[in-house]
Amino acid sequence: MDRQARRVTWVWLGLVALTLGSAWLGEGLASTGVTAGLVALIVAVKGQLVIRHYMGLTGSGSRLRRLMCLYFVVVPLLIVLVGGAAAALS
Amino acid sequence: MQLAMTAPPGDPVVEGRVPGNRGIWVGILCELTEFALMFLAYAWFKWVHPEDFHRGPGMLNTASGVWNTVVMLTSGYFAVRALLAIRRNDSVAARNWLIGTLLGGIGFLAIKAYEFSWNVDHGVLGTGNSFVAIYYYLTFNHLVHVVWGCLGLIWAILRTGFGAYSPEDHEGLEAATLYWHATDLAWIVIFPLLYVVR
Numbered sequence: 001m002d003r004q005a006r007r008v009t010w011v012w013l014g015l016v017a018l019t020l021g022s023a024w025l026g027e028g029l030a031s032t033g034v035t036a037g038l039v040a041l042i043v044a045v046k047g048q049l050v051i052r053h054y055m056g057l058t059g060s061g062s063r064l065r066r067l068m069c070l071y072f073v074v075v076p077l078l079i080v081l082v083g084g085a086a087a088a089l090s
Numbered sequence: 091m092q093l094a095m096t097a098p099p100g101d102p103v104v105e106g107r108v109p110g111n112r113g114i115w116v117g118i119l120c121e122l123t124e125f126a127l128m129f130l131a132y133a134w135f136k137w138v139h140p141e142d143f144h145r146g147p148g149m150l151n152t153a154s155g156v157w158n159t160v161v162m163l164t165s166g167y168f169a170v171r172a173l174l175a176i177r178r179n180d181s182v183a184a185r186n187w188l189i190g191t192l193l194g195g196i197g198f199l200a201i202k203a204y205e206f207s208w209n210v211d212h213g214v215l216g217t218g219n220s221f222v223a224i225y226y227y228l229t230f231n232h233l234v235h236v237v238w239g240c241l242g243l244i245w246a247i248l249r250t251g252f253g254a255y256s257p258e259d260h261e262g263l264e265a266a267t268l269y270w271h272a273t274d275l276a277w278i279v280i281f282p283l284l285y286v287v288r
Contacts (some may be wrong), residue, residue, distance in 0.1 A: 004174055012167035019159045019281070026152060026286035032144075039282040046278045054166050054271045056109040056173075064108055064115065071122060075129060075279055082133045083287055085140075 011053040018042050036083020040076035047072030114265035118272040121235060125276045128231065132224050132283055139220040144288050146221030149214050154205035155285035158198055159277060165194025166274045169243075169267040176250070176260045184263070185250040188243060191270065195240040202233055228280050235273045242266040 001009070022042050025035050048069060051057050057065040108115070136143040172187035209215070216226045246266035249255060255263050 002174075005171065008167065008170045008174070012163060015163045016160055019156065019163065022282050022286050023152065023156045026147060026282075032288050036287050039286050043279055043282060047275060050166065050271055050275055050278065054170050054274070055268055056107075059107065062108060067119075071126070072275075075126070078129060078133055079283070079287065082136050085137060 008053055011049050015046055015049060018046050033084055033088075036079055040079040040083070043079060044072050044076040047075075110265040110268045111261050114268050118269060121269075121272055121276065124231070125228075125279070128224075128228055129279060129283070132228070135220045135224055142219040142221040146219075146225070147285050147288055149212070149218075149222070150225070150285055151205050151208045151212075152285050154201055154208065155281055158201050158205075159281045161194050161197045161201065162274050162277050165191050165198070166271050168194060169270050172250075173260070173264060173267055176255050176263055177257050179257045181250055181253060181255065184255070185247055188247045188250060188263075191267070192240060192243045192247065195236055195243065195270075198236055199233065199240075202229065225284050228284065232273070232276055232280055235276065239266075239270045239273045242269055 022039055025038055030038070051065065051068045051072070055068075057068060059065055168187050168190040172184045172191060175181075175183035175187055214222055214225075216223055243266055246263045249262060
């Protein structure tokens with residue numbers, strides 16, 4: 001296995017581990033607000049990993065890469081906002 | 091929008107090269123915009139019906155959601171390996187990795203079919219409440235994109251089998267895998283929204 005294949009294998013294992021971490025959070029061990037915050041962080045990290053290592057968008061100057069990365073900043077923020085609101089209402 | 095190719099197609103090592111082609115990126119951005127609107131709808135309904143969304147994840151088969159996510163991520167991994175294989179001119183390995191990717195997609199659809207059947211048996215129906223309505227709205231839409239992705243993968247498998255791709259020119263294969271990863275990206279958001287966050 002060459003260097004690129006080894007790197008993407010580690011990324012895949014990391015993504016699976018983060019997924020299992022998310023599922024564990026779903027067991028309701030933390031409060032709604034904390035869960036939403038952690039889930040948002042996990043979504044952001046997973047999104048950035050897929051954009052960079054799976055899709056191959058590596059150029060820091062690329063507008064397309066910035067746009068894709070921005071998506072995985074805005075959507076996690078939405079999760080935090082909605083989760084925070086739900087925690088405040090409960 | 092900087093979508094122009096900045097290096098010869100297929101060059102795997104050029105930092106900053108935009109992978110694939112313009113057409114597939116238009117499709118990907120449309121897909122992600124469509125899902126962004128659905129996420130806004132999710133947020134709105136959660137704001138209006140917080141009790142439905144608090145109880146919602148507990149109504150679903152969480153194991154199916156976790157397996158769907160793992161299968162989707164693994165399938166995406168196989169797609170990257172297919173791209174790496176064609177770049178070292180190993181079209182047989184590339185085809186085999188693509189077949190693995192497609193099997194992942196079929197596995198995703200099979201798990202979804204099982205989950206929908208489980209839902210019916212457990213009374214999780216579209217007419218239930220606002221959470222369940224959004225659940226079906228999001229998952230059915232995503233499922234349609236998985237089917238499109240599978241069709242693209244079948245096309246890439248056939249083309250790879252006929253020797254249409256080379257290390258210098260494999261834009262079509264790369265475009266099919268990019269669409270697959272975009273579908274993966276949408277699921278990365280859908281999974282926690284429906285199965286985890288209360």
